[in-house]
Amino acid sequence: MAWHGWLGALVLLVDQALLPWQVPALARWFTPVMWTAYILLADALVLRREGRSLLHDRPREALLMATVSIPLWLLFEGYNTRLRNWAYFGVPEDPWVAAIAYAWAFATIWPAMFETAALLGAGPLPWPSSVRPPVPLSAWLRLAIVVGAVLVTVPPLLPYDVRPWTFGFVWLGFVLLLDPLNARAGRPSLLAAWRAGDRAFVWQWLLAGVVCGVLWEFWNYWALAKWKYVGVPVFPSVRLFEMPLAGYLGFPPFALEVFAMYHFVRPALGPFGPEVRGTQRGD
Numbered sequence: 001m002a003w004h005g006w007l008g009a010l011v012l013l014v015d016q017a018l019l020p021w022q023v024p025a026l027a028r029w030f031t032p033v034m035w036t037a038y039i040l041l042a043d044a045l046v047l048r049r050e051g052r053s054l055l056h057d058r059p060r061e062a063l064l065m066a067t068v069s070i071p072l073w074l075l076f077e078g079y080n081t082r083l084r085n086w087a088y089f090g091v092p093e094d095p096w097v098a099a100i101a102y103a104w105a106f107a108t109i110w111p112a113m114f115e116t117a118a119l120l121g122a123g124p125l126p127w128p129s130s131v132r133p134p135v136p137l138s139a140w141l142r143l144a145i146v147v148g149a150v151l152v153t154v155p156p157l158l159p160y161d162v163r164p165w166t167f168g169f170v171w172l173g174f175v176l177l178l179d180p181l182n183a184r185a186g187r188p189s190l191l192a193a194w195r196a197g198d199r200a201f202v203w204q205w206l207l208a209g210v211v212c213g214v215l216w217e218f219w220n221y222w223a224l225a226k227w228k229y230v231g232v233p234v235f236p237s238v239r240l241f242e243m244p245l246a247g248y249l250g251f252p253p254f255a256l257e258v259f260a261m262y263h264f265v266r267p268a269l270g271p272f273g274p275e276v277r278g279t280q281r282g283d
Contacts, residue, residue: 005044011037030223035108042115049122069110082156084231117208148177164231178260209255217241
């Protein structure tokens with residue numbers, strides 16, 4: 001395995017082992033440190049199985065993905081100011097240090113999801129991948145775009161007591177809005193993979209959402225600086241770590257919108273493109 005994989009594995013093991021002692025510097029920065037180490041390890045495992053990976057073959061793309069991950073996640077933070085599902089606790093008091101902590105943590109979200117999807121798809125697929133005749137596009141695409149636009153626009157405008165119930169619509173809305181637009185423009189899309197009969201690719205991304213969701217909540221639970229769910233209204237007392245169980249249903253569609261949002265903004269960000277499994281089709 002490549003050296004950066006061993007480094008990631010070492011950091012994961014050491015940071016987790018030291019957690020019971022609650023060393024302030026480690027426990028407060030636990031989430032971004034663990035996710036950075038996880039990305040290094042996942043990338044090295046993809047490289048070992050595929051012979052290429054995001055960090056090894058496209059380091060500029062990896063840097064771009066980490067950078068764009070920050071404003072993309074801040075979009076959801078903006079929704080959260082209206083829908084009130086989570087809040088942060090234990091963040092460093094110095095505003096500049098807190099800004100660095102937030103930026104570092106947010107920068108790991110998109111790379112972690114792409115690396116997880118790439119790892120799940122590396123080597124022989126654990127599920128059958130069939131190739132079927134393409135399904136023609138139809139008016140359903142236009143309907144999906146309209147419904148998606150409604151789902152991402154209406155929730156913040158609803159009455160105060162209703163808004164916390166609507167975050168699930170936002171997770172679905174960006175998938176319905178952006179993935180058909182990506183397909184129409186010829187950009188990588190989940191819809192294009194599905195139409196071509198590559199259903200395994202879509203399942204691979206859904207599973208990546210589950211894996212990342214469980215790891216996010218597991219590592220967040222032990223951190224000193226963490227988020228807590230203060231407004232998830234569906235069975236809020238039935239929890240796994242900090243997250244109410246019903247909230248885990250949001251991670252699979254979140255993975256799909258991570259894919260759709262990145263490929264929607266990617267053409268405007270420069271000439272070099274992603275060329276690793278899990279990032280586009282046809283590689």
